[in-house]
Amino acid sequence: MKLVKSLLLGSAAGIAAVAGAQAADLPSRKAAPVEYVRVCSAYGAGFFYIPGTETCLRVSGRVRAEYLVGERFGDNQDAYGTRARGRLNIDARTATAYGTLRTYIRYELTNNSGLYSTAGISPFNAGASVPTAGFGRGVGTTGSLLDMAFVQFGPITAGRAQSFFDFYPNDFNFNSVRTADSRLNLLAYTATFGSGFSATVSLEDRVSGTGGREVNFPGSTYQGQDFPDVVASLRVEQGWGAAQLSGALTQRKLTTGNIAGAVEGDEMGYAVQAGVKFNLPMIAAGDTFVLQAAYADGAIGYLGWNSGTFGLGRLGALALADAAFSGIGNNVKTTTGFSIVAALKHFWTPELRTEISASYSELKLGYLNGGGVYFNPLDVRSLDPKEFIIAGNLIWSPVSGLDIGVEVLYSHLDVRSPVTTVNNFGGRNALLGIKSEDAIAGRLRIQRDF
Template sequence: MKLVKSLLLGSAAGIAAVAGAHAADLPSRKSAPVEYVRVCSAYGAGFFYIPGTDTCLRVGGRVRAEYAVGTRFGDFQDSYGTRARGRLNIDARTATAYGTLRTFFRYELTNNSGIYNVGAITPFNTGIVVPGTTRAFSSTGSSPNLDLAFIQFGPITAGRAQSFFDFYANDYNFASTRTSDTRLNLLAYTATFGSGFSATISAEDRVSGTSNRELPGVTFNPNTGAFGAAVVQGQDFPDLVGSLRVDQGWGSAQLSGAVGQRKYAVGNTIVAGLAPVDGDEMVWAIQGGVKINLPMLAAGDNLILQAAYADGALGYLGWYPGSFGVGRLGALTLADASINTLTGSVNNSSGFSLVAALKHYWTPQLRTEITASYSELKLKYNNAGTFGAFPRSLDPKEYNIAANLIWSPVSGLDIGVEVLYTHLDIRNQVGVVDNFNNRSTILGIKNDDALAGRFRIQRDF
């Protein structure tokens, strides 16, 4: 009996051992490792590591709603307008042995109506409109915009970025503040020297700039005052921009300059025997600006002062196509240069602008920015306008004053009101454009004003 029991126990033990051995040989099913999203603190708030990579990503954007009213000059214009804008930002950065590799793009979609969508008036300035524009034309419009798209690798910046000529470029879209605020296609190299000092050289394509920051040329006959459009020819090279900059605890300062080429042509039929005119002119601009932090007033306070001069490239002053003409003055011609159809000479327009901006925080949630600009242009052509038939130079002088009051009850949310006053003087009288009848009168004026107000709600994330 004992022998039988021993045999049974031994057999059971053997079977258990064999079964265990076979079980160990079977494949096991293990759960895959979970890749959790990790916070990336190297580049500031909002960045996280893309799973499986060493690249940090931040996704952000903006939604803005605006409601504006402005000076109305006739029944053919709206006295109000609305705007809805959505913005998406993608920022990806990777640390490398050569420095940070950054890729950034910003895409916007905008819908405008009324005074936001009148003609080609850029940048926004309610009150400065093309007289006689019908509501059917200006009622609404939607537009996509690739605002920024660039790569930064060490000292190199390539793609669509803010011009390195710019210094004060505000985000309030008062915009008739005469300052260069341009995003365009460029290729730049920035050298850093320590203690906040840097220098940049940039090749910039002005034709690719926001709203085409290049003014056309015109032709004129000094005997009759007749003028027309000149043919803009292709450039041999993009504008070259250089800047010296310092950023320190007290604030920042920048000195920038630009040089470029403009080519114009016109078939000369005024004087028999003269060959067609072909003009090739160099243009240039220079600008200096300083930003002074004012923590003794309140945290975040600062004062910005800026001055610029341009010869043959008025876009560097913030004067753009369609931006000349206030109310009853009409859409007067503004050009970078003119060609004399009798002599064939090409003459550049020139001008300067002065800008001041003060930002003050009344409380951490309540702030105000006040901006002012003054500019003068010397236009090298005679514009008879709509008054009389004799040659005249208009040479506009303009000043703008704008202010806002913005409340930020929670982080990323702005609710506020903004006002803008614009005054324009020209050298000689032009005919008053009667917008109610959509015609010009023989009465002449030399200046006009515009007033605008806006309510804005904006969420940044």
């Protein structure tokens, strides 16, 4: 019995030794280590490390659906409009020995119809880039926009970004009140001093931004600039809110034509602005109040006016310019003006909020016959428009990132001299002389941010 047991144990040991020797002869391959996506908490929620790098990336976006109802100023215009917009944001940041290296891209695709397509007909399009009043039924249009694309490396910002002149960039209500709000090509340097204080000097190309800047007044031709606009701002951000003082310097070169004897003129324009934002947690968490005032001479784009045309419906498209020849001694005269903006955000509950914004603005044109068609041909006074806009909404956010809201806007525009109406080029009462117009519109918005 002992002999049989020994034979069995010896056979098992021999088989194990042979199997081990054969296994040693087989090729060996180790599995490659798996690199999982890691959360990056250095720059806030939503960032993760790009595998194989030390760069943190955040991908976000927005889908917006809007439905607008407004006044019809012509017989062949729609009384409504629709909009669908998609936005994609890409934010990449890397910590370096020189500070954070950041690249940011915001790209949008928009489809408009009805009042959105005819543009200036709707008071909701009032703002820094009011288009010419359209005519005919609004046809669906699709457009793309590179809204932002910039690099930040330490104190340097280069690319397409929000103007450093701006303080309140129309970020409460659905509409745009009359205030500076531009994304444009720039090169800026920002110095930080601690305790929330910073100062910025920026070279900004207004031609690349939202809103035109060519001087298109009849008899005057824009000749271009020798240098971009120079913008400087001083800002403080602390627990109570924020405040900013900013200024801009720009050049206006004009000629009366490209013929012998043409007169040329060169003027400098400027704008100054002061704004303050108060956080009001003692009323409700998230409550904010903003107050801002601006003055401009030869640079009305910094007030939110478009250096081109204005008018909302019956007044049609009336010409504005930063500067023009006065017709008396061929002197260049600049347009001056001011704007005042107030905005409030209040949370009734964490899911229900109201936003109210208003603006009042006046312009004094430095030239006669402000580009409009006068009801009285003997009247040679400038138009000198005065405008008041107010809007209020109610927004429900049932879940995080989803907004469902309605808004009502009222606008009132006065001009100094009566002008003929542009009632959609051939509508009723096309020869009625008016000095003011009122408009009201409503909008429904459903928006998802992610």
